[in-house]
Amino acid sequence: MNRSGGQIYYAVAASRLYAEPKRLEQLGYVRSEKRPGKTRERTFYTLTPSGREALRRWVLEPPALARIQNEAIPKLISGDILGDDEKLLGSLLTLRNELEEQQARLDEARERLDALPHRRRYLLLVVELGDRLLQVQREWLDQVERELDD
Numbered sequence: 236m237n238r239s240g241g242q243i244y245y246a247v248a249a250s251r252l253y254a255e256p257k258r259l260e261q262l263g264y265v266r267s268e269k270r271p272g273k274t275r276e277r278t279f280y281t282l283t284p285s286g287r288e289a290l291r292r293w294v295l296e297p298p299a300l301a302r303i304q305n306e307a308i309p310k311l312i313s314g315d316i317l318g319d320d321e322k323l324l325g326s327l328l329t330l331r332n333e334l335e336e337q338q339a340r341l342d343e344a345r346e347r348l349d350a351l352p353h354r355r356r357y358l359l360l361v362v363e364l365g366d367r368l369l370q371v372q373r374e375w376l377d378q379v380e381r382e383l384d385d
């Protein structure tokens with residue numbers, strides 16, 4: 236998920252990401268299988284019947300409101316302490332490169348949607364949300380630039 240723009244939706248430490256399948260296996264929700272990989276053995280996980288049922292229950296739970304976790308916010312709020320809007324703006328505008336990289340990942344994900352026809356409509360909605368989130372951040376950076384460039 237992270238390789239196809241997943242950081243836009245959910246930020247998690249890699250250590251936690253890799254630990255989660257093991258936890259789910261202990262709960263009996265997934266089964267693991269070792270398979271040969273290109274350079275080393277890989278672990279593949281498959282949902283068990285109880286895992287599929289737990290997933291169905293979880294999907295029906297009301298989702299939490301999305302949190303904004305954006306390091307640019309506390310940096311901007313601290314602008315008066317820095318006392319140099321030009322330097323602050325220069326730092327914040329470096330986000331534009333990251334936004335473009337994330338957009339490229341989303342575009343790649345969009346191109347691969349047909350590989351999973353049974354999930355295409357769901358994945359398309361997620362990709363479109365990512366597009367909108369990136370656009371809002373670009374617009375916000377434009378506003379910051381206008382305000383701090385005075």
